[in-house]
Amino acid sequence: MFARLSGLAAALTLAVPAWAQTEMPFALDWKFEGPSAAYFAAIDNGHFEAEGLSVEVTAGQGSLDAIPKVATGAFPVGFADINSLMRFLDQNPGAPVTAVMMVYDKPPFAIVGRKSQGITDVASLNGSTLGAPPPDGAWAQFPIFAAANDLDVDSITVEPVGFPTREPMLAEGEVDSVTGFSFSSYLNLVRLGVPEDDIVTILMADHGVDLYGNAIIVNTDFAAANPDAVKGFLRAVAKGWADVIADPAMGAQAVIDRNPAGDVDLEQRRLQLAIDANVATPFAMENGMGGIDDARMAAAIEQTKLVYEFQNEPDASLYFDPQYLPDAADRMLK
Structure with a gap:
């Protein structure tokens, strides 16, 4: 480049x-x-x-x-x-x-998911569908997060998404969670009408990522x-x-x-x-x-x-x- x-x-x-x-x-x-x-x-x-x-x-x-x-x-x-x-x-x-x-x-790298889609904690990411924009900083650090938490990455379906479609796809239930910055994805979902008590934010820095x-x-x-x-x-x-x-x-x-x-x-x-x-x-x-x-x-x-x-x-x-x-x-x- x-x-x-x-x-x-x-x-x-x-x-x-x-x-x-x-x-x-x-x-x-x-x-x-x-x-x-x-x-x-x-x-x-x-x-x-x-x-x-x-x-x-x-x-x-x-x-x-x-x-x-x-x-x-x-x-x-x-x-x-x-x-x-x-x-x-x-x-x-x-x-x-x-x-x-x-x-x-403290980096804002996060996985933001919905309880109604089965995401409640780190372990619940196994077997789920994750939306991730390829240029996303949080997605770049996901392998570290996955390794630190012994996730079964082969069981996670990763759906490449664009930045404009990331939260709308989660709001529509097309993915179970997305990678993103905690403060951005969370409030974008709120603006789209997702109930706040249905949103789960998993901050990577709280789960073994020391970056x-x-x-x-x-x-x-x-x-x-x-x-x-x-x-x-x-x-x-x-x-x-x-x-x-x-x-x-x-x-x-x-x-x-x-x-x-x-x-x-x-x-x-x-x-x-x-x-x-x-x-x-x-x-x-x-x-x-x-x-x-x-x-x-x-x-x-x-x-x-x-x-x-x-x-x-x-x-x-x-x-x-x-x-x-x-x-x-x-x-x-x-």
């Missing part, structure tokens, strides 16, 4: 000086929903502007979407699953992209040339998250201002779910958001080895670079 896009990268290299000083377009992983509120708050509340940055947020099409965009230089910064980044870098050695700020300290989740990623060539801009971007992002943690209603409204077709109450719930389960973890609240624990990262790599054969020796320093993180005081969430 990276090789095919190298021509675009070369062309964009010539354009870097034109926008490197102040403009930092940001590639999201997904649509404008509750968890994207922090980035809009950082715009609306002047945090990016205070850092001398002009930031435009662009929606994505899945957890893998931002990685090649940032690797080619089409975007200097993005938001992506760090586990997918590991595999991308293994398959594209030397690609100029790395993670610089952990956001989902990290989505992080801010950066083009390393851009970062090397613009270290202060990258550090300022991360400082503004942390302030944006602190803002929406303090006032989720404000954050939800910031999302609806960009996505008028959305439901402000639903997006506030989605944002709160992400805050409570994925962002404001005990580690992040104590140490400030953005950093990682080296021992946990090493364990995550070892766990990934159980289901993915690295072509090159994995190296945590390739996947996460903490040098651009602002001081901890500037990353506190309260």
